[in-house]
Ligand SMILES: Nc1ncnc2c1ncn2[C@@H]1O[C@H](COP(=O)(O)OP(=O)(O)OP(=O)(O)O)[C@@H](O)[C@H]1O
């Protein structure tokens with residue numbers, strides 16, 4: 228395995244505040260994310276997902292152990308810019324990560340900071356906007372876009388830096404179902420067609436079903452790790468951590484309890500109906 | 509789109525592809541300043557007419573509905589009326605038109621009032637023309653470059669420009685948020701629109717505090733996002749849009765210079781004419 232991001236026996240604790248002591252969040256945490264993969268990181272509120280995302284590009288540094296991004300140690304100040312360029316972070320609230328009033332000017336922000344020559348910035352901006360299907364909106368005002376469109380612009384803004392890995396921290400949490408669909412389609416397409424490494428942080432299990440690997444965090448530990456099918460089979464553990472199984476999986480669990488095991492476990496409604504139709508005929 | 513947001517046209521940018529849109533933003537900023545000086549310089553009928561034609565031509569070149577420009581004038585109608593009335597009442601020259609009790613209105617007063625009204629309108633239209641056709645980024649870019657000599661005085665022009673860009677970007681967001689908070693407070697029974705001044709100001713506190721808190725949160729998140737996108741100040745930064753003065757910018761400079769000349773000449777000639785009249789009369 229050729230990991231693009233590697234947490235190596237990493238420890239982390241937020242500094243103590245008045246109302247709480249410094250409680251370690253991660254202790255001896257190890258995890259490797261493969262290049263070109265699509266990994267979903269699941270976990271209930273406070274399980275440490277956002278903290279993990281910020282450690283991927285050195286926004287937060289481990290208190291002990293190491294985090295390697297594309298082979299570089301995130302604690303190494305000299306490679307800070309190189310790491311941020313290679314590991315792009317997309318946040319939850321699209322409104323708070325758009326810098327400029329015009330779509331294409333916002334997408335240009337990253338490459339401008341990197342000192343890319345003007346001609347090439349133009350090229351990168353057009354490419355990035357096409358990749359997220361927002362090219363027709365390039366001269367539009369960012370404030371008048373829908374949530375899903377704003378989030379896709381934010382993704383384009385990161386893509387224009389030519390990253391090797393895209394880390395998205397609950398990018399759909401503030402979107403309506405349609406915006407959610409748009410963002411997820413975009414992300415899966417980037418992974419499939421451009422071979423972009425994607426780390427999707429979410430607490431929706433439906434979204435995790437799109438990934439090829441699924442890591443479930445609980446209070447700074449890896450609870451489950453495997454393909455979505457393998458992970459979703461642990462219905463009890465998942466529900467104990469406060470995650471809700473997708474409806475087709477819930478149905479499969481009920482059917483299994485009633486004596487009818489669906490094998491393999493259906494992840495989507497289409498899969499589920501197909502399996503049931505097969506059994507019934 | 510929120511109601512409040514729709515009312516605000518001044519300072520908005522309307523993407524387009526007209527000659528004016530494609531002009532160098534630096535040229536537009538300089539020319540806008542020149543036009544404003546010009547508008548105040550014009551003292552006589554011919555000169556004022558020159559500035560009106562000049563502004564109208566510029567508006568026509570933006571290929572945007574005239575309605576948009578008129579809309580910006582609407583909120584300042586009271587100011588126009590007020591200044592016109594004051595001018596009409598206080599300036600007395602030329603022949604008397606109306607004389608009732610203490611009030612005297614003269615042709616000179618009426619003319620001054622008219623010029624003043626025209627000037628205010630032109631001023632607003634000219635400045636909207638700049639913001640309508642120039643994106644906030646281009647505008648701040650232009651200002652950054654025009655002010656760059658000030659870097660010699662140890663003024664951080666880049667940071668100033670970045671602050672402006674972000675402020676402009678967040679105006680719509682914050683307006684939208686204010687409306688949301690106001691709606692939420694109203695839904696809880698807050699009365700924001702009635703009572704005396706003190707009461708209304710007090711009623712705004714529960715709107716402003718959440719707005720302030722959320723702005724701080726936004727600022728922190730935006731700073732993180734900017735850092736993740738490799739922002740590290742103005743050092744080694746390039747720009748997607750290279751600014752260069754093209755033929756149309758030089759042409760605009762030339763036309764403005766010509767109008768400038770015309771206005772100054774018209775003013776001079778008029779005062780010369782008056783002088784001749786006066787001295788002729790004395791002889
Ligand atoms: N800046 C901070 N300072 C101190 N403690 C923090 C800070 N940010 C998060 N924490 C704490 O660290 C823990 C993990 O937070 P984190 O944001 O990583 O969780 P999360 O999985 O992203 O949760 P959510 O689903 O709510 O986004 C939480 O208990 C939280 O209270």
Ligand SMILES: [Mg+2]
Pocket residue numbers: 276277278396397
């Ligand atoms: Mg989080």
